[in-house]
Amino acid sequence: MRGLDDTDQEILRLLLDDARRPYSEIADAVDLSPPAVSDRIERLQDIGLIRRFTVDIDRSMLEEGVPILVTVDTRPGTAQDVRDGLAASDSVEYVFRTVDDRVVFTATVPGGEAGQLITDADELNDVRDYEVRLLADTDWSPRVSDAELAAECVECGNTVTAEGESVTLDGEVYHFCCENCRDSFVEEYERLSEGV
Known part of the structure:
Protein backbone atom coordinates (compact mmCIF):
# COMPACT_ATOMS: atom_id res chain seq x y z
CA MET A 1 0.00 0.00 0.00
CA VAL A 55 -21.20 20.62 -0.68
CA ASP A 56 -20.76 22.68 2.48
CA ILE A 57 -23.82 24.91 2.80
CA ASP A 58 -24.77 27.66 5.24
CA ARG A 59 -27.96 26.12 6.63
CA SER A 60 -28.90 29.34 8.41
CA MET A 61 -29.69 30.78 4.98
CA LEU A 62 -32.09 27.93 4.16
CA GLU A 63 -34.26 27.54 7.18
CA GLU A 64 -35.42 29.82 9.89
CA GLY A 65 -33.96 28.97 13.24
CA VAL A 66 -31.06 29.31 15.58
CA PRO A 67 -27.74 27.47 15.35
CA ILE A 68 -26.99 25.42 18.46
CA LEU A 69 -24.24 23.24 19.87
CA VAL A 70 -25.52 20.36 21.99
CA THR A 71 -23.59 18.00 24.27
CA VAL A 72 -25.50 14.84 25.14
CA ASP A 73 -24.50 12.51 27.99
CA THR A 74 -25.66 9.00 27.14
CA ARG A 75 -25.96 5.79 29.08
CA PRO A 76 -22.83 3.61 28.84
CA GLY A 77 -22.57 1.79 25.53
CA THR A 78 -25.38 3.70 23.80
CA ALA A 79 -23.54 6.70 22.31
CA GLN A 80 -23.33 5.16 18.83
CA ASP A 81 -27.11 4.57 18.69
CA VAL A 82 -27.81 8.13 19.87
CA ARG A 83 -25.28 9.48 17.36
CA ASP A 84 -26.88 7.52 14.51
CA GLY A 85 -30.37 8.69 15.48
CA LEU A 86 -29.32 12.33 15.62
CA ALA A 87 -27.36 12.10 12.35
CA ALA A 88 -30.59 11.09 10.60
CA SER A 89 -32.31 14.33 11.66
CA ASP A 90 -32.71 16.99 8.98
CA SER A 91 -31.85 19.71 11.54
CA VAL A 92 -28.51 18.20 12.56
CA GLU A 93 -25.41 19.24 10.63
CA TYR A 94 -22.32 17.73 12.34
CA VAL A 95 -22.29 14.90 14.87
CA PHE A 96 -19.34 13.70 16.96
CA ARG A 97 -19.11 10.76 19.38
CA THR A 98 -16.53 10.82 22.17
CA VAL A 99 -14.95 7.84 23.89
CA ASP A 100 -16.68 8.71 27.17
CA ASP A 101 -20.21 8.09 25.79
CA ARG A 102 -21.00 11.69 24.88
CA VAL A 103 -22.43 12.93 21.62
CA VAL A 104 -21.76 16.50 20.48
CA PHE A 105 -23.64 17.96 17.53
CA THR A 106 -24.56 21.18 15.78
CA ALA A 107 -28.02 21.87 14.45
CA THR A 108 -30.29 24.66 13.30
CA VAL A 109 -33.66 24.57 15.06
CA PRO A 110 -36.66 26.88 15.40
CA GLY A 111 -36.28 29.14 18.45
CA GLY A 112 -36.97 27.39 21.74
CA GLU A 113 -37.13 23.89 20.23
CA ALA A 114 -33.63 22.61 21.01
CA GLY A 115 -34.97 20.18 23.58
CA GLN A 116 -37.57 18.93 21.12
CA LEU A 117 -34.81 17.66 18.86
CA ILE A 118 -33.57 15.40 21.67
CA THR A 119 -37.04 14.23 22.71
CA ASP A 120 -37.93 13.40 19.10
CA ALA A 121 -34.97 11.01 18.87
CA ASP A 122 -35.91 7.35 19.11
CA GLU A 123 -33.05 6.80 21.56
CA LEU A 124 -34.42 9.15 24.26
CA ASN A 125 -34.14 6.41 26.90
CA ASP A 126 -30.37 6.36 26.24
CA VAL A 127 -29.96 10.09 27.04
CA ARG A 128 -29.01 10.90 30.64
CA ASP A 129 -28.61 14.66 30.25
CA TYR A 130 -27.90 17.31 27.64
CA GLU A 131 -26.63 20.87 27.45
CA VAL A 132 -27.55 23.36 24.71
CA ARG A 133 -25.55 26.42 23.74
CA LEU A 134 -26.33 29.02 21.10
CA LEU A 135 -23.65 29.31 18.42
CA ALA A 136 -22.34 32.71 17.37
CA ASP A 137 -20.78 31.25 14.22
CA THR A 138 -19.13 28.11 12.85
CA ASP A 139 -16.24 27.31 10.57
CA TRP A 140 -15.59 23.85 9.16
CA SER A 141 -12.02 23.86 7.83
CA PRO A 142 -10.53 20.37 7.40
CA ARG A 143 -6.80 20.40 6.74
CA VAL A 144 -4.28 17.90 5.43
CA SER A 145 -1.01 19.59 6.47
CA ASP A 146 1.86 17.11 6.18
CA ALA A 147 -0.13 14.12 7.40
CA GLU A 148 0.99 10.61 6.57
CA LEU A 149 -1.38 7.90 5.46
CA ALA A 150 -2.24 5.93 8.60
CA ALA A 151 -4.98 3.45 7.83
CA GLU A 152 -5.77 0.98 10.61
CA CYS A 153 -5.46 -2.76 10.04
CA VAL A 154 -8.99 -4.17 10.28
CA GLU A 155 -7.66 -7.43 11.67
CA CYS A 156 -5.29 -6.35 14.47
CA GLY A 157 -5.64 -2.54 14.71
CA ASN A 158 -2.00 -1.74 13.91
CA THR A 159 -1.14 1.13 11.58
CA VAL A 160 -0.85 0.09 7.95
CA THR A 161 2.48 1.18 6.50
CA ALA A 162 3.73 1.23 2.90
CA GLU A 163 4.34 -2.53 3.23
CA GLY A 164 0.65 -3.07 4.03
CA GLU A 165 -1.95 -4.55 1.75
CA SER A 166 -5.53 -3.82 0.72
CA VAL A 167 -8.29 -6.15 -0.40
CA THR A 168 -11.69 -5.33 -1.88
CA LEU A 169 -14.47 -7.66 -0.72
CA ASP A 170 -18.03 -7.15 -1.91
CA GLY A 171 -17.20 -3.59 -3.01
CA GLU A 172 -15.62 -2.48 0.29
CA VAL A 173 -11.88 -1.86 0.72
CA TYR A 174 -10.12 -3.37 3.75
CA HIS A 175 -6.55 -2.47 4.80
CA PHE A 176 -4.05 -4.80 6.48
CA CYS A 177 -0.65 -4.30 8.05
CA CYS A 178 0.68 -7.64 6.82
CA GLU A 179 -0.06 -10.71 4.73
CA ASN A 180 -0.96 -12.80 7.81
CA CYS A 181 -3.66 -10.35 8.90
CA ARG A 182 -5.00 -10.18 5.35
CA ASP A 183 -5.16 -13.97 5.00
CA SER A 184 -6.78 -14.42 8.42
CA PHE A 185 -9.42 -11.76 7.73
CA VAL A 186 -10.21 -13.00 4.21
CA GLU A 187 -10.50 -16.59 5.45
CA GLU A 188 -12.95 -15.58 8.21
CA TYR A 189 -14.85 -13.28 5.83
CA GLU A 190 -15.31 -16.10 3.31
CA ARG A 191 -16.30 -18.57 6.04
CA LEU A 192 -18.97 -16.18 7.35
CA SER A 193 -20.16 -15.34 3.82
CA GLU A 194 -20.70 -19.03 3.06
CA GLY A 195 -22.88 -19.37 6.13
CA VAL A 196 -25.22 -16.55 5.10
Whole structure:
Protein backbone atom coordinates (compact mmCIF):
# COMPACT_ATOMS: atom_id res chain seq x y z
CA MET A 1 0.00 0.00 0.00
CA ARG A 2 1.63 3.19 -1.17
CA GLY A 3 1.68 6.12 1.23
CA LEU A 4 0.98 9.78 0.53
CA ASP A 5 3.66 11.71 -1.29
CA ASP A 6 3.93 15.50 -1.59
CA THR A 7 1.88 15.48 -4.80
CA ASP A 8 -0.97 13.53 -3.16
CA GLN A 9 -0.98 15.99 -0.26
CA GLU A 10 -1.10 18.97 -2.61
CA ILE A 11 -3.96 17.40 -4.58
CA LEU A 12 -5.85 16.90 -1.31
CA ARG A 13 -5.24 20.52 -0.28
CA LEU A 14 -6.52 21.74 -3.65
CA LEU A 15 -9.62 19.55 -3.40
CA LEU A 16 -10.31 20.68 0.17
CA ASP A 17 -10.17 24.25 -1.05
CA ASP A 18 -12.53 23.53 -3.97
CA ALA A 19 -13.71 19.99 -4.69
CA ARG A 20 -15.13 21.13 -8.05
CA ARG A 21 -11.75 22.34 -9.26
CA PRO A 22 -11.09 20.93 -12.77
CA TYR A 23 -8.47 18.19 -12.99
CA SER A 24 -6.66 20.28 -15.62
CA GLU A 25 -6.23 23.08 -13.07
CA ILE A 26 -4.99 20.63 -10.43
CA ALA A 27 -2.65 19.09 -13.00
CA ASP A 28 -1.10 22.51 -13.73
CA ALA A 29 -0.61 23.14 -10.01
CA VAL A 30 1.11 19.79 -9.31
CA ASP A 31 2.94 19.45 -12.65
CA LEU A 32 1.12 16.30 -13.81
CA SER A 33 -1.20 15.48 -16.67
CA PRO A 34 -4.98 15.56 -16.02
CA PRO A 35 -5.22 11.73 -16.46
CA ALA A 36 -2.43 11.27 -13.89
CA VAL A 37 -4.35 13.52 -11.45
CA SER A 38 -7.50 11.52 -12.12
CA ASP A 39 -5.63 8.27 -11.39
CA ARG A 40 -4.27 9.63 -8.12
CA ILE A 41 -7.70 10.86 -6.99
CA GLU A 42 -9.24 7.51 -7.92
CA ARG A 43 -6.55 5.71 -5.88
CA LEU A 44 -7.28 7.97 -2.88
CA GLN A 45 -10.97 7.09 -3.25
CA ASP A 46 -10.22 3.37 -3.62
CA ILE A 47 -8.22 3.26 -0.39
CA GLY A 48 -11.00 5.17 1.40
CA LEU A 49 -9.10 8.38 2.16
CA ILE A 50 -11.48 10.44 0.00
CA ARG A 51 -14.91 9.23 1.05
CA ARG A 52 -17.03 11.56 -1.05
CA PHE A 53 -17.26 14.94 -2.69
CA THR A 54 -19.88 17.09 -1.04
CA VAL A 55 -21.20 20.62 -0.68
CA ASP A 56 -20.76 22.68 2.48
CA ILE A 57 -23.82 24.91 2.80
CA ASP A 58 -24.77 27.66 5.24
CA ARG A 59 -27.96 26.12 6.63
CA SER A 60 -28.90 29.34 8.41
CA MET A 61 -29.69 30.78 4.98
CA LEU A 62 -32.09 27.93 4.16
CA GLU A 63 -34.26 27.54 7.18
CA GLU A 64 -35.42 29.82 9.89
CA GLY A 65 -33.96 28.97 13.24
CA VAL A 66 -31.06 29.31 15.58
CA PRO A 67 -27.74 27.47 15.35
CA ILE A 68 -26.99 25.42 18.46
CA LEU A 69 -24.24 23.24 19.87
CA VAL A 70 -25.52 20.36 21.99
CA THR A 71 -23.59 18.00 24.27
CA VAL A 72 -25.50 14.84 25.14
CA ASP A 73 -24.50 12.51 27.99
CA THR A 74 -25.66 9.00 27.14
CA ARG A 75 -25.96 5.79 29.08
CA PRO A 76 -22.83 3.61 28.84
CA GLY A 77 -22.57 1.79 25.53
CA THR A 78 -25.38 3.70 23.80
CA ALA A 79 -23.54 6.70 22.31
CA GLN A 80 -23.33 5.16 18.83
CA ASP A 81 -27.11 4.57 18.69
CA VAL A 82 -27.81 8.13 19.87
CA ARG A 83 -25.28 9.48 17.36
CA ASP A 84 -26.88 7.52 14.51
CA GLY A 85 -30.37 8.69 15.48
CA LEU A 86 -29.32 12.33 15.62
CA ALA A 87 -27.36 12.10 12.35
CA ALA A 88 -30.59 11.09 10.60
CA SER A 89 -32.31 14.33 11.66
CA ASP A 90 -32.71 16.99 8.98
CA SER A 91 -31.85 19.71 11.54
CA VAL A 92 -28.51 18.20 12.56
CA GLU A 93 -25.41 19.24 10.63
CA TYR A 94 -22.32 17.73 12.34
CA VAL A 95 -22.29 14.90 14.87
CA PHE A 96 -19.34 13.70 16.96
CA ARG A 97 -19.11 10.76 19.38
CA THR A 98 -16.53 10.82 22.17
CA VAL A 99 -14.95 7.84 23.89
CA ASP A 100 -16.68 8.71 27.17
CA ASP A 101 -20.21 8.09 25.79
CA ARG A 102 -21.00 11.69 24.88
CA VAL A 103 -22.43 12.93 21.62
CA VAL A 104 -21.76 16.50 20.48
CA PHE A 105 -23.64 17.96 17.53
CA THR A 106 -24.56 21.18 15.78
CA ALA A 107 -28.02 21.87 14.45
CA THR A 108 -30.29 24.66 13.30
CA VAL A 109 -33.66 24.57 15.06
CA PRO A 110 -36.66 26.88 15.40
CA GLY A 111 -36.28 29.14 18.45
CA GLY A 112 -36.97 27.39 21.74
CA GLU A 113 -37.13 23.89 20.23
CA ALA A 114 -33.63 22.61 21.01
CA GLY A 115 -34.97 20.18 23.58
CA GLN A 116 -37.57 18.93 21.12
CA LEU A 117 -34.81 17.66 18.86
CA ILE A 118 -33.57 15.40 21.67
CA THR A 119 -37.04 14.23 22.71
CA ASP A 120 -37.93 13.40 19.10
CA ALA A 121 -34.97 11.01 18.87
CA ASP A 122 -35.91 7.35 19.11
CA GLU A 123 -33.05 6.80 21.56
CA LEU A 124 -34.42 9.15 24.26
CA ASN A 125 -34.14 6.41 26.90
CA ASP A 126 -30.37 6.36 26.24
CA VAL A 127 -29.96 10.09 27.04
CA ARG A 128 -29.01 10.90 30.64
CA ASP A 129 -28.61 14.66 30.25
CA TYR A 130 -27.90 17.31 27.64
CA GLU A 131 -26.63 20.87 27.45
CA VAL A 132 -27.55 23.36 24.71
CA ARG A 133 -25.55 26.42 23.74
CA LEU A 134 -26.33 29.02 21.10
CA LEU A 135 -23.65 29.31 18.42
CA ALA A 136 -22.34 32.71 17.37
CA ASP A 137 -20.78 31.25 14.22
CA THR A 138 -19.13 28.11 12.85
CA ASP A 139 -16.24 27.31 10.57
CA TRP A 140 -15.59 23.85 9.16
CA SER A 141 -12.02 23.86 7.83
CA PRO A 142 -10.53 20.37 7.40
CA ARG A 143 -6.80 20.40 6.74
CA VAL A 144 -4.28 17.90 5.43
CA SER A 145 -1.01 19.59 6.47
CA ASP A 146 1.86 17.11 6.18
CA ALA A 147 -0.13 14.12 7.40
CA GLU A 148 0.99 10.61 6.57
CA LEU A 149 -1.38 7.90 5.46
CA ALA A 150 -2.24 5.93 8.60
CA ALA A 151 -4.98 3.45 7.83
CA GLU A 152 -5.77 0.98 10.61
CA CYS A 153 -5.46 -2.76 10.04
CA VAL A 154 -8.99 -4.17 10.28
CA GLU A 155 -7.66 -7.43 11.67
CA CYS A 156 -5.29 -6.35 14.47
CA GLY A 157 -5.64 -2.54 14.71
CA ASN A 158 -2.00 -1.74 13.91
CA THR A 159 -1.14 1.13 11.58
CA VAL A 160 -0.85 0.09 7.95
CA THR A 161 2.48 1.18 6.50
CA ALA A 162 3.73 1.23 2.90
CA GLU A 163 4.34 -2.53 3.23
CA GLY A 164 0.65 -3.07 4.03
CA GLU A 165 -1.95 -4.55 1.75
CA SER A 166 -5.53 -3.82 0.72
CA VAL A 167 -8.29 -6.15 -0.40
CA THR A 168 -11.69 -5.33 -1.88
CA LEU A 169 -14.47 -7.66 -0.72
CA ASP A 170 -18.03 -7.15 -1.91
CA GLY A 171 -17.20 -3.59 -3.01
CA GLU A 172 -15.62 -2.48 0.29
CA VAL A 173 -11.88 -1.86 0.72
CA TYR A 174 -10.12 -3.37 3.75
CA HIS A 175 -6.55 -2.47 4.80
CA PHE A 176 -4.05 -4.80 6.48
CA CYS A 177 -0.65 -4.30 8.05
CA CYS A 178 0.68 -7.64 6.82
CA GLU A 179 -0.06 -10.71 4.73
CA ASN A 180 -0.96 -12.80 7.81
CA CYS A 181 -3.66 -10.35 8.90
CA ARG A 182 -5.00 -10.18 5.35
CA ASP A 183 -5.16 -13.97 5.00
CA SER A 184 -6.78 -14.42 8.42
CA PHE A 185 -9.42 -11.76 7.73
CA VAL A 186 -10.21 -13.00 4.21
CA GLU A 187 -10.50 -16.59 5.45
CA GLU A 188 -12.95 -15.58 8.21
CA TYR A 189 -14.85 -13.28 5.83
CA GLU A 190 -15.31 -16.10 3.31
CA ARG A 191 -16.30 -18.57 6.04
CA LEU A 192 -18.97 -16.18 7.35
CA SER A 193 -20.16 -15.34 3.82
CA GLU A 194 -20.70 -19.03 3.06
CA GLY A 195 -22.88 -19.37 6.13
CA VAL A 196 -25.22 -16.55 5.10
